[in-house]
Amino acid sequence: MGRSRICFFSALASVVLNIFLLINLYNHVGGGIWEKQKLSWTQKAAEEAEAVALINCSVHGRAYLDGFVVDGKPICECNTCYQGPDCSRFIPDCAADADSGDPLFLEPFWMQHAASSAVLVPGWHRMTYRFADHTFISEQLKNQIFRLHSISRNAITKGKYIVFGGGSTQLLSAAVFALSANRSSPSRVVADPPYYPLYRMQTDYFETARFEFEGNASMLKNNSDSNDNVIEFVTSPNNPDGILKKVILKGSSVKTIHDHAYYWPHYTAIPAPSNEDVMIFTLSKLTGHAGSRFGWAIVKDKEVYENMANYILIEQMGISRDTQLRAFQLLKAVLEGNTTDIFNFAYERMRDRWEKLEQIISLSKRFSIQEIPIQFCNFFEKDRGASPAYAWLKCEREEDTDCNAVLLAANVIGREGSKFMAEDRYVRLSLLRSQDDFDLLLRRLTDLVSEENGAQIM
Amino acid sequence: MGRSRICFFSALASVVLNIFLLINLYNHVGGGIWEKQKLSWTQKAAEEAEAVALINCSVHGRAYLDGFVVDGKPICECNTCYQGPDCSRFIPDCAADADSGDPLFLEPFWMQHAASSAVLVPGWHRMTYRFADHTFISEQLKNQIFRLHSISRNAITKGKYIVFGGGSTQLLSAAVFALSANRSSPSRVVADPPYYPLYRMQTDYFETARFEFEGNASMLKNNSDSNDNVIEFVTSPNNPDGILKKVILKGSSVKTIHDHAYYWPHYTAIPAPSNEDVMIFTLSKLTGHAGSRFGWAIVKDKEVYENMANYILIEQMGISRDTQLRAFQLLKAVLEGNTTDIFNFAYERMRDRWEKLEQIISLSKRFSIQEIPIQFCNFFEKDRGASPAYAWLKCEREEDTDCNAVLLAANVIGREGSKFMAEDRYVRLSLLRSQDDFDLLLRRLTDLVSEENGAQIM
Numbered sequence: 001m002g003r004s005r006i007c008f009f010s011a012l013a014s015v016v017l018n019i020f021l022l023i024n025l026y027n028h029v030g031g032g033i034w035e036k037q038k039l040s041w042t043q044k045a046a047e048e049a050e051a052v053a054l055i056n057c058s059v060h061g062r063a064y065l066d067g068f069v070v071d072g073k074p075i076c077e078c079n080t081c082y083q084g085p086d087c088s089r090f091i092p093d094c095a096a097d098a099d100s101g102d103p104l105f106l107e108p109f110w111m112q113h114a115a116s117s118a119v120l121v122p123g124w125h126r127m128t129y130r131f132a133d134h135t136f137i138s139e140q141l142k143n144q145i146f147r148l149h150s151i152s153r154n155a156i157t158k159g160k161y162i163v164f165g166g167g168s169t170q171l172l173s174a175a176v177f178a179l180s181a182n183r184s185s186p187s188r189v190v191a192d193p194p195y196y197p198l199y200r201m202q203t204d205y206f207e208t209a210r211f212e213f214e215g216n217a218s219m220l221k222n223n224s225d226s227n228d229n230v231i232e233f234v235t236s237p238n239n240p241d242g243i244l245k246k247v248i249l250k251g252s253s254v255k256t257i258h259d260h261a262y263y264w265p266h267y268t269a270i271p272a273p274s275n276e277d278v279m280i281f282t283l284s285k286l287t288g289h290a291g292s293r294f295g296w297a298i299v300k301d302k303e304v305y306e307n308m309a310n311y312i313l314i315e316q317m318g319i320s321r322d323t324q325l326r327a328f329q330l331l332k333a334v335l336e337g338n339t340t341d342i343f344n345f346a347y348e349r350m351r352d353r354w355e356k357l358e359q360i361i362s363l364s365k366r367f368s369i370q371e372i373p374i375q376f377c378n379f380f381e382k383d384r385g386a387s388p389a390y391a392w393l394k395c396e397r398e399e400d401t402d403c404n405a406v407l408l409a410a411n412v413i414g415r416e417g418s419k420f421m422a423e424d425r426y427v428r429l430s431l432l433r434s435q436d437d438f439d440l441l442l443r444r445l446t447d448l449v450s451e452e453n454g455a456q457i458m
Numbered sequence: 459m460g461r462s463r464i465c466f467f468s469a470l471a472s473v474v475l476n477i478f479l480l481i482n483l484y485n486h487v488g489g490g491i492w493e494k495q496k497l498s499w500t501q502k503a504a505e506e507a508e509a510v511a512l513i514n515c516s517v518h519g520r521a522y523l524d525g526f527v528v529d530g531k532p533i534c535e536c537n538t539c540y541q542g543p544d545c546s547r548f549i550p551d552c553a554a555d556a557d558s559g560d561p562l563f564l565e566p567f568w569m570q571h572a573a574s575s576a577v578l579v580p581g582w583h584r585m586t587y588r589f590a591d592h593t594f595i596s597e598q599l600k601n602q603i604f605r606l607h608s609i610s611r612n613a614i615t616k617g618k619y620i621v622f623g624g625g626s627t628q629l630l631s632a633a634v635f636a637l638s639a640n641r642s643s644p645s646r647v648v649a650d651p652p653y654y655p656l657y658r659m660q661t662d663y664f665e666t667a668r669f670e671f672e673g674n675a676s677m678l679k680n681n682s683d684s685n686d687n688v689i690e691f692v693t694s695p696n697n698p699d700g701i702l703k704k705v706i707l708k709g710s711s712v713k714t715i716h717d718h719a720y721y722w723p724h725y726t727a728i729p730a731p732s733n734e735d736v737m738i739f740t741l742s743k744l745t746g747h748a749g750s751r752f753g754w755a756i757v758k759d760k761e762v763y764e765n766m767a768n769y770i771l772i773e774q775m776g777i778s779r780d781t782q783l784r785a786f787q788l789l790k791a792v793l794e795g796n797t798t799d800i801f802n803f804a805y806e807r808m809r810d811r812w813e814k815l816e817q818i819i820s821l822s823k824r825f826s827i828q829e830i831p832i833q834f835c836n837f838f839e840k841d842r843g844a845s846p847a848y849a850w851l852k853c854e855r856e857e858d859t860d861c862n863a864v865l866l867a868a869n870v871i872g873r874e875g876s877k878f879m880a881e882d883r884y885v886r887l888s889l890l891r892s893q894d895d896f897d898l899l900l901r902r903l904t905d906l907v908s909e910e911n912g913a914q915i916m
Contacts, residue, residue: 007465014472021479039497041511041572042504045787047495049578064584065577066598066786077590102586110581114499117582119523120507121784123568123575123791126522126749128560129742132535140524166624166774173773177663198772205635205772208666284587291584291779314656314663315631315773316624320781321749326579328524329503333581 042120049118060436061087062107079104079436095411096440097433101239101389104434105353106288109345110330116337119329126321136309136318137164144331145296148286149273151339153378154263156275160298161305164319165312168261168282168295172233173202174315175278175297178307179231179255180211187211187255191233192218192248194240194392194420196259199233216421217248228253234276235259237268240420240428241370242388244268261285266346267389269375277301285389287330287342294319294327343379350387353431353438357391360442364449368394391429403427410448412441500578507576518894519545520565537562537894553869554898555891559697559847562892563811564746567803568788574795577787584779594767594776595622602789603754606744607731609797611836612721614733618756619763622777623770626719626740626753630691631660632773633736633755636765637689637713638669645669645713648678649691650706652698652850652878654717657691674879675706686711692734693717695726698878698886699828700846702726719743724804725847727833735759743847743890745788745800752777752785801837808845811889811896815849818900822907826852849887861885868906870899 039046048065055063057076067074078087081094110117130136142162149155165171180187189203189211203213214220217232234256236245247256258276262268262285279298284290299305312318334342361369372386393414395403404416404427417426431438497504506523513521515534525532536545539552568575588594600620607613623629638645647661647669661671672678675690692714694703705714716734720726720743737756742748757763770776792800819827830844851872853861862874862885875884889896 007469011465011469011472014469014476018472018475018479021476037505037508039501039504039508042507042576042578043497044573045576045578046497046500046504049500049580050495050497053499053580062582065579066596066783068597100587102588104585107582107585110585113581115502118500118503118578118580120500120503120576120578121523121787122507122511123571123788124520124565127562127565127568127746129558129748130560138524139526166778169772170774202772205769206664206666207668208664210665288585290587293774293776293778311663314627314660316628316751318751320624320751320778322780322784323778325524326780329579330581 045120053114056086058082058086058088060090079434081440082436093411094440095408095413096444097413097437098429098431098441099413099415101285101290101430101432103285103288103290103432104437105349105432106342106346107434109342110288113333113337116333117330119325121322121325125325129317136312137162138321138324138328141324141328141331144328144335145281147335148331149298151335152265152270152343153273154265154270155260155279155281155298156273157298160300161302163297163299163305163308163312164324165295165297166316166319167284167290167293168259168280169198169293170312170315171280171295171297171308172198172257172259173206174308174311175257175280175304176203176211176231177208177311178304179257179278180229181307183210183229185229187229187231188214188220189231189233190214190217190220190249191235192216192245194238194417194422194426195233196235196239197419197421200421221248230254232256233259235261236274237262237388240390240415240426241392242267242372242386242390243370244271262389264346265343265377265379266350267387269377269384270379271375272378278304283327283330287334289326289330292323292326294323347380347384347387350389350431351385354385354387354391356442357431357445360445360449361391361393364452366395366397366400366452367445367449368396389430389432391431393427393429395425395427401425407448410444412444412448503578511572514544516540516544516546518548537892539898540894551869552898553866553871554902555871555895556887556889556899557871557873559743559748559888559890561743561746561748561890562895563807563890564800564804565892567800568746571791571795574791575788577783579780579783583783587775594770595620596779596782596786599782599786599789602786602793605793606789607756609793610723610728610801611731612723612728613718613737613739613756614731615756618758619760621755621757621763621766621770622782623753623755624774624777625742625748625751626717626738627656627751628770628773629738629753629755629766630656630715630717631664632766632769633715633738633762634661634669634689635666635769636762637715637736638687639765641668641687643687645687645689646672646678647689647691648672648675648707649693650675650703652696652875652880652884653691654693654697655877655879658879679706688712690714691717693719694732695720695846698848698873698880698884699850700725700830700844700848701828702729720847722804723801723835723837724808725845727835727842728837729833730836736762741785741788745792747784747788750781750784752781805838805842805845808847808889809843812843812845812849814900815889815903818903818907819849819851822910824853824855824858824910825903825907826854847888847890849889851885851887853883853885859883865906868902870902870906 052063052065060082061076061078063074063076076087080097081091083089146157149157191199200213232249234247238245258279260279261282277300282295361367370392374383374385377384400406402424404414407414414427414429416424418424510521510523518540519534519536521532521534534545538555539549541547604615607615649657658671690707692705696703716737718737719740735758740753819825828850832841832843835842858864860882865872872885872887874882876882
C-alpha cells in the first residue's frame with residue numbers, strides 16, 4: 001500500500017472518531033451544551049437520592065435517604081410479610097395486615113411521577129418563624145389547595161378561610177377548641193357511631209373545662225332537651241364504613257366539624273361540593289403522604305378561623321416549612337400534569353380492590369361487607385361504583401361475636417368494631433395499603449371463605 | 459502540494475480536533491465519564507433549586523422554591539427594611555426590627571455549606587404513618603442528636619428517652635400534660651420572671667382540669683405551704699436575659715421542665731452537661747431552622763416519656779417525616795464536616811454582636827443591658843465572654859417607665875418587658891436576626907445614645 005493510501009485510511013479513521021466524539025459530547029451534555037444546565041451544589045444531593053432509589057429492594061420494599069445504614073447504604077424497608085436484604089423473601093404464615101390506613105396504594109403513582117414530584121431543599125430554605133405576610137401559611141400552597149378543590153369539585157372554598165395543621169389530626173382538636181370558645185357552658189362533643197376513635201381520644205385527653213365528649217349523636221336527637229352547645233363530628237365519607245353522611249342534630253347552637261379526609265374521587269362519588277362551616281382535609285388520603293402530617297381546614301366563619309389559627313400558633317407556631325414545601329411540590333405535580341391523573345389512578349386501584357373483595361365476600365354467608373350504592377359523581381361526571389378506603393366487615397354467625405378474633409385465627413389483622421363504638425361483630429379492614437398487603441388479604445379471605453362450605457372456591 | 463501532503467494536513471487537523479473533543483468531553487462529564495453520575499429523574503428538581511438560588515436578590519434577600527411567582531420565577535423575599543425586585547433598596551426611616559427571635563444570623567452558614575446541607579426528597583419518601591419500628595421517631599436522627607449532645611457536652615443523654623415535637627413549642631405543652639398526669643390534684647405551673655410568655659399562654663389556653671398556671675415561682679418559695687404538685691419551668695439560659703438558671707423550688711413533688719433552647723455554645727458558656735429530668739431543645743436555635751418546627755425532649759423517666767409520646771400521638775400522630783429528613787440532612791452536614799464549625803461560626807457572630815452592643819450601651823446612662831460574666835466553657839475548653847441571643851435592655855431614667863415606647867420613638871422595635879412578666883422598664887432586643895437587622899439596630903441605638911448628651915459618639 002502506498003503512503004497516500006495509509007494516510008487516507010488514517011484520516012478516515014480519525015474522522016470517524018471525530019464523529020463518534022461529537023455525538024458523545026452532544027449526548028453527555030444532554031442535547032447540546034446550551035440546553036442541560038451543569039449542576040454544582042445540588043449535584044451531590046441529587047446523586048445520593050438517585051443512588052438510594054437504585055438500591056434493589058425487589059418490588060416488596062424500598063430504601064430511604066434517612067434509613068438505617070449497612071455497608072455504606074440505607075437498608076431496604078420491606079412491606080409487611082417480606083424480609084431479607086432485598087425484601088424478596090415472603091414470610092410464610094405471615095398475617096395479612098389490614099389494620100392501619102397507611103395509603104401505600106398511592107406509592108406507585110409517585111414512583112411513576114419521580115421527576116415532577118421530587119424537590120431539592122436547600123440548606124437555607126425558609127428559616128424564619130413566619131412567611132413574609134407574617135402568617136404561618138404558604139400563599140402558593142393555599143392557592144394550589146383552592147384550585148384542587150375547584151377541579152375535584154368536592155368543596156366550596158370561595159370567600160372562606162384556610163388553616164394548616166399537622167394532619168387532620170391536629171385540626172380536629174383545633175376545631176373543637178375553637179368551636180367551644182366563649183360559650184356559657186361546656187360544649188358537648190358528639191358523633192354518630194361507628195366513628196373514628198380519635199374524636200373521643202382527643203376530647204377526653206385534654207380534660208378541659210371547655211368541652212367534653214358526650215358520645216352518641218343519635219341519643220341527643222332522641223333527647224327532648226335542647227341541643228345547646230353541641231359540637232357534632234360528621235365524617236363523610238365515614239370512617240370506617242365509607243358511607244356519605246349528613247349532620248344528625250339540628251338547631252342553631254349545634255356546631256359541626258365535617259371530617260372530609262376521604263371526600264375525594266379515590267374513595268367516593270362526589271355528588272356535590274361540600275359547603276359546610278368547618279371542613280377538614282388531609283394530604284394523607286389525597287396524595288398518600290400520611291408521614292408528612294399535613295392537613296387543612298376550610299372555615300366559613302372568621303372568628304372560628306382565628307380561633308383555630310390561634311390553636312396552631314400556641315401549640316406549634318405553624319406547620320413546618322419543609323412540609324409545606326413538600327406538599328407544594330406534590331400538588332404541583334398533581335396540578336401541572338393531566339390533573340385527573342391521580343384521581344383516575346386512585347379510583348381505578350380502589351375500585352379494583354373493592355370489586356375483588358366483593359366477589360369473595362359474595363360467596364360467603366359467614367361474612368358481609370357494607371353496601372355502597374352506585375352513585376352519580378360530579379367529578380367523573382358519570383355513575384360510579386363503590387371504592388371505599390375500608391371494608392366494614394360483619395361476622396353474621398351468631399356465635400362470632402368477636403369478629404377480629406375470627407379473622408386473627410385466619411391470619412388477618414383488622415381493627416375491631418368496638419374501637420369505633422360499634423359491636424365487635426364488626427371489623428374494619430384497610431384497603432389502602434400496598435399491593436402486597438391487599439393481595440395477601442384477599443388470599444387469606446379467600447381461604448377463609450372457601451373453608452365455610454368445605455368447598456374450594458379458587 | 460501533492461495529494462499525500464493534503465492528506466497529511468487533513469489527518470493532522472482531524473487529530474487536533476479529536477484531542478479538543480476528548481478534552482471537552484472529559485470536562486463536561488466532570489473529570490471522566492466514570493466519575494460524575496449522570497442524573498435522570500432528579501435533574502429537573504436540582505436545576506430548579508439552582509436556578510432559584512441564582513436569582514439576584516442582592517445581599518438583602520433571597521428567593522425560595524415556593525415563593526410567589528412573577529415573570530416565571532419566585533420573587534425575592536427581602537430582609538426587613540429592604541425592598542425592590544432585588545431587595546437592594548433600603549427603606550428610609552425604617553424601624554430596626556429587634557422583636558422576634560428569627561435566627562437568620564445562621565443563614566450565611568448554610569449558604570456556605572450549600573452542597574452538604576441540600577437534600578433531594580423523592581415523591582415517595584416515607585409515606586406511612588410510622589417508621590418500621592412502629593414509632594414516629596427516626597432512629598438515624600435520634601442517634602445524630604445524641605451524638606451532637608455528646609460533642610457539644612451540653613446534655614447527658616445516656617440511658618434516657620427522646621421525644622420529637624413540633625418545635626420546643628409543642629414539647630413544652632406535652633411536658634406539662636405528662637407531668638400533671640395521674641395526680642391527686644391539679645398541678646400548679648410556675649416560672650421565675652422574667653420568663654418566656656408561651657408557658658403561661660399555653661397553660662391558660664387549654665383550660666384543663668389537670669393543671670393551671672399559678673405564676674411566679676419565687677412566691678411559692680416564700681410560701682410556707684408545701685410545694686405539692688408543682689411544675690416549674692426552668693429556662694437556662696433564660697429568655698429574655700440569657701442568664702443560666704437553676705430550679706427555684708425544692709421538694710420531691712416539684713417536677714421540672716428545663717427549657718434548654720439556648721443551651722448551646724452559640725449563646726452561652728457550657729459549664730457542664732445538663733442532666734435534668736426533662737430537657738427540651740429545638741432545631742430553631744441550634745441550626746437556625748425555626749421554620750422547620752422541630753424540637754426534642756430528653757426524658758429520664760419512662761412513664762413521663764410515654765406520656766409525652768402519647769401527647770404527640772394524640773395531637774398530631776408524630777412529627778412530619780419531611781421535617782425529620784431535613785433535620786437529618788442538616789445535622790449530617792454539622793456532624794460530617796469539622797463538627798465545631800457551626801459552633802465557632804455562631805459564637806463568633808453572636809460574640810461580635812454583643813461586644814458591639816456593649817460598647818454602645820457603655821456610653822449611655824439612660825440604658826443598661828444585662829451583665830453576663832466571663833465563664834469557663836466546657837465545650838470551648840476556655841473562658842469565654844457573653845454572647846446571648848437577646849439583650850435585656852433597661853431604661854434607667856425614672857420617667858422612662860415604658861421603655862419600648864422610648865425605643866419606638868427612636869425607630870427600634872423591641873418586645874416589652876411586661877410580655878415576660880417584668881416591668882415595662884425592660885425591653886427584649888433580639889440579636890439573632892439577619893446582619894441587616896443587627897446593623898440597623900446598632901445604628902439606631904448609636905443615634906439614640908449619642909443624643910443623650912447631645913454629643914456625637916460616632
